[in-house]
Amino acid sequence: MVRFLPFLYYCFLAITIALSLSCQATNDEWVTDAHATFYGDMKGGETMYGACGYKDLYSQGYGLETAALSTALFNNGSACGSCYEIQCINSKWCKPSHNTIRITATNFCPPNYTKTVDIWCNPPQKHFDLSLKMFLTIAEYKAGIVPVRFRRVPCVRKGGLKFLLQGNQGWYLVLVFNVGGVGNVADVKIKPSNSPNWMQMTRNWGQNWQFTKNLIGQSLSFQVTTSDGKIVQSNNVVPANWQFGQTFEGSKNF
Template identity: 60%
Template structure:
């Protein structure tokens, strides 16, 4: 990243810090939680956010599928939550504290059987590994309290490329702080800035042919912070490859 661009992003990052942290560390809310799979993880591939292999991408088992009331049509993908088991002495583990998870999937409603993921209910479907840190697995479902927290990620924001020469799909992940990306712009070395549109989850698309050009990205998260990655992808990039920026939000 060019020094001037980095300093601009850093100043804006600092300007939003107080406001964003107040939003992220806000009120606790009531919800319920269940778990899926077994202790090894089970369904940790792909999902409604498009993250793919959660272990390879650094999310592991510290993840959750969100009900419709929380998922926000995929815009909440990448957000982080702190969760505790409450008001159930039979199943809550005493003094278990809290768990911290990243939203990586969707828990769809089932209007036939009154699923916990039906709107307007707020619900987290956790990995069994995370569920059993705060409750006994035989509980099946537990009352919880949750709040949004800042995401702590190792390394820079990552960009995974897919598609074809006439349609580029970019998965943006490993995003810190707010975690959920609300806007992405792309720039080839021979173009100006182009607005990308969200395809699904955290996959963003453009119809521009950018093969043979180095790529830059301008990423904005839900709290208004943004950061620019100049030439983060080299001119000889390949589809199905992942490129990592030097910085995070």
């Protein structure tokens, strides 16, 4: 029996390692049927607003390491905040260094059904509209458009989850950003200080979540769930004397 226990231990260890490697291989799978173009100049050109609701990509920590996603990837806004690794492939215009870039989904590349050419963002095509800076990291400017492969990667963020409060006295719109982990938020709940219960918020657009009730004068807590089912709770992250237009940062992230 004494000799049998070490045998069981090593069997268990081998199975654990095998499962770990299997999961890692699945997470690292590349999707190859995609393309990428660019917009603007080296300074950006589309760094404010957009279909995900981010107000200023620089001040909110995203900068030019961003992309607008085609319909097939955008998924009605639920992909906002997700992160991707992208590499140029199968083109003479790919940089010989075979660089990869990591970007955050911050906007939507709308389809154009009135044209028969340059319809890269039309369904069912997978497409990334990159900032010029990101495009030039993987391909030559003269290419205009290149085939790429991509995969989801974890989002690395500094600090905690951030909440921008917008709206009016009876209607609240909260932008959730600086989200780590898988990056895209699937569910948000709110709890004002005078309530013992968490209350459901609904997606308005992009990563803007809405709630209809007068919460003036109460501190607010948020429970954020990302698309992989993980939850971060930010208790009393918003003080009772908050005002619309203010941003508050929690102590935790994914």
